[in-house]
Amino acid sequence: MNIHASTSRAPAPVLRVEGLSKQFEMHHLQRTLFAFDNIGFRLDEGEFILLTGENGAGKSTLLRTLYRSYLPRAGHAYYHTREGVIDLAAAADVDIAVLRRREIGFVTQFLNARPRVAAEEIVAEPxxxxxxxxxxxxEQARRWLTAFGVKSQLWPAYPSTFSGGEQQKVNLARALILPQRLLLLDEPTASLDRDARRALVERLAELKASGVAMIGVFHHPEDVASLVDREIRLETIRIADGADDVAE
Amino acid sequence: MTAPGVAAPTGLERQPPRLMLARPILTMRGVARRYGDVQALAGVDVTVYPGEVLGIVGESGSGKSTLLRMMNLEDTPDAGTYHLALAGREPAGPDGRNLFTLDRFQRRMLRAIHIGIVYQNPHLGLRMGHTSSGNVAERLLIAGNRNFAELRQRAREALEASEFPVARMDARPNTLSGGMQQRVQLAKAIALEPAVLLLDEPTTGLDVSVQALVLDTLKRLQRDRAITMVLVSHDLGVIRTMADRVMVMRCGEVVEEGLADQIFQDPQHEYTQQLVHAKL
Known part of the structure; x- marks a missing residue:
């Protein structure tokens, strides 16, 4: 009897989140705003997790905490780098900056464009x-701008003069131009027209097939239905005094 | 509930850097300076990594410009150490030695060759009676360059890199606009490719459109030449546009330090929250 060793292997983990919690200390109100508590999950190579939950459940906050725009209150987010495992919750700022340049992308609907810089230069910068x-x-930047439907007349123009939708396309092109290992997607399709949404989903599908791990919140979850492997639902934290999210 | 004025604990201690392959280029520890009754700096630590822009914010009198003067070796603190990683640079600096212990001549040489600075007030950084190219060439002369043609060529290159119109390179700075004067200062500061470029409110006083152009030039220099910068500004918009990391100072102390987006989106200290929320 011939026994063949299986060539398939378990997908490699990219992110392992354990007991992650976030709260905001609002000094001027002398209050604490609870965002989420004791979150845990694992995300593998090529996996796509959709975050769901009602408004204020902490979906975007979780993404920003993983990107370290927000500082977590407790817990761990073990990210498997090419050099080893690092806890995003406690890593030094300079390490986070390196990871952002090399491996972790954050895709949002908002563009923070520098004034007087052409759209094509903003996209090319990474x-x-x-x-x-x-x-x-x-050249690559122009390809990406074309893919998202930004007209060539706009390439040398300043995005600060663009409509919200056009700015968002520039932002997406910039965010996706460099290959990453982990993408955090914070409502990237909000206010995009249908063609641009389709272009984005096509690009995400390519990235997923190439092994990029993704976790995101979507304004139109049906857009990415074909990509989703798992859903994680966040529940709004209820405080005993009835004031949701806020504790004195 | 965290007491007002005290940084909210995140519950997590941040780890020392592990991924950063390069060691810090600038390290200050425990820098303290008192002027009369005023404690301008009260034991400040600073670490700057190669290629990054460190922004320093705080209200007037917080100590940010005093700290920058210390980095430029213009003043000696009452306590503290200062190291620049200059290994591999020419001429080799006093690597490993506390720079605050250098004598005046050594400091001057170090400042001329390895540290560039752009002041808010161009009169502090430029000789208004000399030509613009002469101001830049002076920096090269201090470093030992004596070849006139080469001096002029290198001055031209530095002015071009700073996006100064070279057709006006022989104009005196006092005949130029504020934005052009800042570009001459910048050209002088980068002429010798310093280990660190110090920027003290470089766009304050410029009108908004000129400010945007100067910031764009700085960003381009950082991107194309990987120049390490320390940027002091009271303008949070400038810091947010430029900085990778931000230090928030108050009354001579660092009250908070973090990635720029974290400082602006999730400030921990009460003072930082006030500062960020006060931005128009």
């Missing part, structure tokens, strides 16, 4: 920071 020559970075 590539340039990674060492890609200017001409090549610009």
């Amino acid at each position: 590539l340039r920071l990674a060492g890609t020559p200017h001409a090549e970075a610009l």
